[in-house]
Amino acid sequence: MRLEKKSVLVTGGASGLGAACVRLLSGLGAKVVIADLSSETGSALAAELGDAVVFVKTNVAEEESSQAAVKAAVDAFGGLHVAVNCAGIGIAERVLGKDRPHSLASFSKVIQVNLIGTFNIIRLAAAAMSTNEAEGGRCRYDVTHCARACPLWYSRHDDCSRSF
Numbered sequence: 376m377r378l379e380k381k382s383v384l385v386t387g388g389a390s391g392l393g394a395a396c397v398r399l400l401s402g403l404g405a406k407v408v409i410a411d412l413s414s415e416t417g418s419a420l421a422a423e424l425g426d427a428v429v430f431v432k433t434n435v436a437e438e439e440s441s442q443a444a445v446k447a448a449v450d451a452f453g454g455l456h457v458a459v460n461c462a463g464i465g466i467a468e469r470v471l472g473k474d475r476p477h478s479l480a481s482f483s484k485v486i487q488v489n490l491i492g493t494f495n496i497i498r499l500a501a502a503a504m505s506t507n508e509a510e511g512g513r514c515r516y517d518v519t520h521c522a523r524a525c526p527l528w529y530s531r532h533d534d535c536s537r538s539f
Contacts, residue, residue: 379404382452384444386410386435386496387462389417396459401428406452410435410444410496411462435462435492438499445499454507458500463489 383400387393389411397407401424410433411417417430429451433444448455466481 378457380406381456382406382408382448382454383457383459384408384410384448384455384496384500385459385461386433386444386492387460389413389420389430391461393459393461394420396461397428398424400457400459401425405457408444408448408451410441433462435460435496436487438495441492441495441499445496445503449503455500455503456507458496458504460493460496462492462496 378400383405385393385397385400385407388397388407388409390413393409393411394416397409397420401407404427406427407424407429409417409421409428409430411430412432412434414430414432417432421428421430429447431444431447432440434440445455464485466478466485468477468481470477
C-alpha cells in the first residue's frame, strides 16, 4: 500500500512507539491523526510535523472518544485508510504482594485500555474504512496492532491483554 496522501489513525501516537510510527508515516507522506490522552505531547508533535498531522485527545477505552478520533480522520483527510494501535498501559504489580493480592481495579484498567480499547479502535476504524473504494481490486483498509515490548517481570498481564 502506498501511503502518500492516505489517512492514518495512530493510537498512543503522542509518545514512544506510537510517536515513532507517526513520524515514520508522516515522513512517507501519510496524513496522520494522533489519538492520545496526552494533549501536551500530542499537540506538540502535531505542530512539529505540520498540517498533515492533527492531534485528537482520545481515550481508546471510551466509545465516544474513539468515535471522535475516527471521525476526525475522516473529516480532516477525507477518509481513513490505516489504523495503528499503539495505545497501551502496564501496571507493575505482583500477583501477591507482601501485604495484599494484586489490585483487581488496576488489572481491570489494563484490560480496559489494552484489550477493550484495541478492539474498540479496530471495529470503529474498520467501519469507517469499509466505505473506501478498493484500489485495483485490493484491500480497502489495514489495521495494525503494536504490542509493547517489555520484560516479563514488568507486566505479564499487559502482554496477555493484548494477545487476542
